[in-house]
Amino acid sequence: MLQYTQKRVNGIQDLERKLNEFGYRVGTRMLELLVWREKTAKRETRVLGVLYFIHSVVWKALFGKQADSLEKSTENEDEYMISDNEPIFSRYISVPKELSQLNCNAFVAGIVEAVLDGCQFPSRVTAHTVPIDGFPQRTTVLIKLDKEILQREELLK
Secondary structure: OHHHHHOOOOOHHHHHHHHHHHHHHHHHHHHHHHHHHOOOOOOOOOHHHHHHHHHHHHHHHHHOOOOOEEEEOOOOOOEEEEEEOOOOOOOOOOOOHHHOOOOOOHHHHHHHHHHHHHOOOOEEEEEEEOOEOOEOOOEEEEEEEOHHHHHHHHHHO
């Protein structure tokens, strides 16, 4: 998939956007499958509920384990982060030196964005590599919620 996309784009941002689009397609189908499989499924109406669903159920269905952390940004009210210390998706991908800035986990960000959109939580999702001691490939999926979501959350309080 990466080779196919790489031959049809002009730059790193374009490649990450395409990977995000592929992930979005997978995410819509994944949400459909998980909702169908869950016997006690209910529609999440709160931000933390849907983020926890992604952090645990979606991540476990995709990668066989929960994400390592779910955090709220201290700087911005509308930002949340899901971190994975050892992302399985990029473990077996070798990136050429000229594409060293490429983050293949843009595909995972697309999946998360599709799940959020499908749950009626429109947002912009991006993936960033944030290495820490012992985890050089640590990836953080940054979720920036739309303003309407924050307004809806205030009404539900």
